[in-house]
Amino acid sequence: MKQTILKTLLVAVAAMFVTERAVAWENVGHAVIAYNAERLLDPEVKAKCRHYLKATIPFYATWMDQARSIEPYTVCDKWHSTNIDANNKVVVGKSTTGAYHIERIRKEMANGAYKNMSDSLVKINLQYLIHMVGDHHCPVHVRWSKKSHPQYHYSLLNKGKKRSPHGFWDGAIKFRRSNWTAEKHFENMQLLSPKKAKKIQKGTAYDWTQETADVWRKYCYPAMPEGTEISKMSEEDVATVHAIVDKQVQRAAYRLAGVLTEIFKE
Amino acid sequence: MKKIILAVLLIAATLSAKAWSTNHDKAVLLVASQNYTPATRALVTEYVGEDHTRPSNHLAWHRRNGRHLETEGWHTLHLDANLQPAAKDANDAYVQIEKALEIVRNHEQHDKATVSFAIQTVMNLVIDMHNLSNVKIEGIPLSGTDFQLDISQCTVAGRPIKTFKYSWKKLWTHRYPTFHGNAVYSPQMWSEDIVCMYGDKKEEFSKGTLKEWCTDIGTYTKGVHAVLEKEGRFIHKTVQEHEPLNMACLARAAYRIAVLLNENLK
Numbered sequence: 001m002k003q004t005i006l007k008t009l010l011v012a013v014a015a016m017f018v019t020e021r022a023v024a025w026e027n028v029g030h031a032v033i034a035y036n037a038e039r040l041l042d043p044e045v046k047a048k049c050r051h052y053l054k055a056t057i058p059f060y061a062t063w064m065d066q067a068r069s070i071e072p073y074t075v076c077d078k079w080h081s082t083n084i085d086a087n088n089k090v091v092v093g094k095s096t097t098g099a100y101h102i103e104r105i106r107k108e109m110a111n112g113a114y115k116n117m118s119d120s121l122v123k124i125n126l127q128y129l130i131h132m133v134g135d136h137h138c139p140v141h142v143r144w145s146k147k148s149h150p151q152y153h154y155s156l157l158n159k160g161k162k163r164s165p166h167g168f169w170d171g172a173i174k175f176r177r178s179n180w181t182a183e184k185h186f187e188n189m190q191l192l193s194p195k196k197a198k199k200i201q202k203g204t205a206y207d208w209t210q211e212t213a214d215v216w217r218k219y220c221y222p223a224m225p226e227g228t229e230i231s232k233m234s235e236e237d238v239a240t241v242h243a244i245v246d247k248q249v250q251r252a253a254y255r256l257a258g259v260l261t262e263i264f265k266e
Numbered sequence: 267m268k269k270i271i272l273a274v275l276l277i278a279a280t281l282s283a284k285a286w287s288t289n290h291d292k293a294v295l296l297v298a299s300q301n302y303t304p305a306t307r308a309l310v311t312e313y314v315g316e317d318h319t320r321p322s323n324h325l326a327w328h329r330r331n332g333r334h335l336e337t338e339g340w341h342t343l344h345l346d347a348n349l350q351p352a353a354k355d356a357n358d359a360y361v362q363i364e365k366a367l368e369i370v371r372n373h374e375q376h377d378k379a380t381v382s383f384a385i386q387t388v389m390n391l392v393i394d395m396h397n398l399s400n401v402k403i404e405g406i407p408l409s410g411t412d413f414q415l416d417i418s419q420c421t422v423a424g425r426p427i428k429t430f431k432y433s434w435k436k437l438w439t440h441r442y443p444t445f446h447g448n449a450v451y452s453p454q455m456w457s458e459d460i461v462c463m464y465g466d467k468k469e470e471f472s473k474g475t476l477k478e479w480c481t482d483i484g485t486y487t488k489g490v491h492a493v494l495e496k497e498g499r500f501i502h503k504t505v506q507e508h509e510p511l512n513m514a515c516l517a518r519a520a521y522r523i524a525v526l527l528n529e530n531l532k
Contacts (some may be wrong), residue, residue, distance in 0.1 A: 031447035035455065050462050058451065059459045066445055070503045174450075182454040 008053035027062045029173040029249065030256075033134040034061035036253035038188055040197075041260060048264040052122045057130055057260075058182065064131035067166065076101075079132055081141040082209045083164070086148035092211040098132045102205035102259075105129055109263045127261055136209050137252035139216040140169040152216075154226040159224050163230060167219060174246045178239055189250050200251060200256030208255060212248065284340070285390075285397040286516065291322035292454030294520045296391050300457075300471040301468070301524035303327070308371070309531050311449040313382045319453060321386035337362075340387075341396040347405045349484035351477060359395040362482050363388055363526075369474075370530045385531065389523055395480065396519035398512075399438040401487040408434070409491055437500065442509050456516070463510070464517035472519045479522055486511060 002010040038046060038057040049057055064080065082097035084090055094100055105125045114122050135141045146150040155162040168175075173185070180188075192200065223240050233241075299318040302310060310318055325341070328334040337359030346352035351360040369376055369384035376384075394400050404412020412435040414494055432441065443451065464471070474482070490508065494500060 027445065027447035031450050053460045055460075056455065056458050058455060059446065059462075061444055066502075066506055070506060088387045118453070181448060182447075182450050183452055185450070247313060 002160040009016060014201075014212050021232055023184075026127060026172065027065070029138065029245075030061035030065075030102075030134045031058050032173060032182050032185040033249055033252045033256060034058040034130050036186050036249065037130075037256035037260070039186055040253060040257040043266045045261050049126060049260055052119060053126055054123075057127075060127045060130050061134065063127050064135075076128065079128070080135045081143050082136060082141045082206075083145075084209075084213045087146070088213060090142075090144035090213060091204050092206050095196070098136055098158070099209045102129065102132050102136065105260060106205075106262070126260075130256065131206070133208075133256040133259060134252050136205055136250040137212055137255075138170060139248065140222045141210060142209060142213040152221065156226075156228045156230055158230040160229075165220075165224060168224065168230065168258065169245075172218060172241050173249060175241060175245075185249070188246065189253065190246075192250075192254065197254050197258075208251070211251075215244065215248065271468075274496045285394040285400065286439055287448070287457055288322060288454045289449070289451060290516060291393055292319040292453035293460060294516050295319040295322055295389060296453055296457040296522040297460050297520035298389070298527075299518070300461075301521060301528075303528050305507060306524075306528045306531050310385065310527065313373075313378065313385050321389045324383075324386035324390045341400055342393045342410050343401045343480060343483070344410070345403045345480060345484040347403070347490065349481045350461055351479040352404060359391040359400065360476065363391045363395070363476060366391070366528050367526065370527070373531065379531065383427070385527070392523045392526065393519045396483055396515045396522075397438050398483070398487045398490055398515065399435045401484060403484055403488060403491075406488065406491050408494070409487060417502055417505055437505065438512065441505060442512050445509070460513065460517045461521060465514050467514075467517065468521050472479065472525045476522075476526070479518070481531060483515070483518070486515070 030159070035058040038049070044209050046057075053060055064073075064076060066076045067081075078096045079101050081097040082090060083094060090099065092096060092099075105128060108168040109117070109122070109125060114125075117125070152165075154165065156165055156168055157163060174180070219240075223237070223244065285334075286294075295318055298309070299307065314321060325334065325337045340359060340362045342357070343359040344351065344353045351358075353361045356362065366387040367382040368387060369380060373381040373384075399412070400410065412433050413430045415434055415437055417432050417437075418504060490511070493504060497504065
C-alpha cells in the first residue's frame, strides 16, 4: 500500500516537470537564432526592428508557429519549409514554399520601400522573416517527396520507441544541453569577421535552402541513419550533431541579421 | 515514508504558489530595479543583497524550507463585486503588502531580517497580485481558483492537433514562456520585452495607489473571465490574443514595485 502511494506521488511530481519540458521542444532554436541575429545587428538597425515590432526580435521568433492555425494567418501554414526535387535541387518560384516568401518580402521591402508600407505591414513582414529564415536552416525543413526520396522517410529510436528525424533535429540545439540560455548559445556561436559575414550573407533564400538540403544529405542523414538509438549516442556522436546544428544556427543568425540590415540600413 | 510525502507535498505547494514562471518573475524585478532611485537601490542592496531578482520566489522558498508556512494563503488577491479589496482575514496579498509596507516605511525601527523579509514580501506579492489567476472576485466563482481548461481548435498543416487540457493557473504561469522556449528565454530577455512593449506606459502604470491597482487588475481579470464565460472555454486563438495583456501585467507589476519601494524605503 505504502509503496503504491509513494509511486503515485513520485509519478505525479515527475509529470509536473515532464509536461512543461515536452511542449517547449521546438521553440528553443528559433529563440536562439533570433537572439543571436539581434546581437549581431548594429544599433540603428536593431532600434528600427524594435520600433516596428514593439518588442525584441526573439519575442517574435516563434510567432509563425503559434499563428499558423489562426485566421488570417493560416495562409502561411506551408511557408515553414521548401520543396526539393528528384534531382536534389531546390524548387524555385513555388508560392507554397517559404523560400519564395522570404524572397518576396525582401524584394517588397528593399531600397527603402518599407517606408511606403503601413507600420503593421512592416511588423508582420518582419515576423515572417524572423521565423522563416530560421526555419530554412533547420535540416528537416526541406521537403523531400516520399516518391523521389523514400530513404528520407524513416524513424529513429529513443529508448526503443520510434521517433521521427523531424522531431529530433527540430530540437537538436537543445539536445543534452537543455539548461542553456540564449546568452550561452550566443557565447557558443563562432563570430565571423565582417568579410566572412558578408560572404555567408550572400545569396537568396533558395541558395540557403539548397545548402540546408545538402547539409541534410551529406551530414545529418549519415550521422543519424534509420534505427539510430538516440539514448545510446556516444559523446562523439552528440558532438557531431551539435557541430551540424551550431553551424546552421550561425548561418541563420548571420543571414537574418543580413536581411534586416539590407532592409533598414540607410 | 512520512518525510517523503511531506517533501512531495511541499514541492507541490511551491509550484502551485508561483505567480509567473521564474524567468518572468525575475524579469519583473529586473525592470523594477532599473527604476529604483539611487537611494532605494542602495537600501535594497543592503537589505536583500546584490541580486535584486533573488526575491522572486521568496515566500515559496521559505515554505520549501519549512519556515513561514502561514504565508501559503498570502498570494491571492480578494476583491468584492465592485473590485474593491475585500479580504476576510490575513490570507490576502493586499493585506500583507500593506503590512509589509508599514515595516518598510519604518525600516530603521526594525531589525535587518524583518525589513529584508518585508521588502521581499512586497516584491513577491505585488508580482502575485498582477497575475490574473491569483485574483478572486466575489460573484465570479471560477476566479482565484485553478480549473481545467480546454485549449483546442488548433491545427498544424491543416490537421487538428490533439486537444489538450490545461489548468487556469498553468495558463498564466507557464503557457506564454513555453511559446518562447522556456528556460532559453532569460529574465534579461523578458525584461527587454517588457520595456520595449510598455516602457512608454511607465507613467500611466505607476499612477495611483495600491488599492487602486487592485481594482485595476480586477478589471482585467473580470474581462478575461467574461471571455471565458462567453466562449465556454479558452481556445488557442484566445490564448494567443491574451499574451499582450499578460505582458502588460508584468510591466504594471515592475513599475509599481519600483514606485512602492521608492516611496516607502527612504
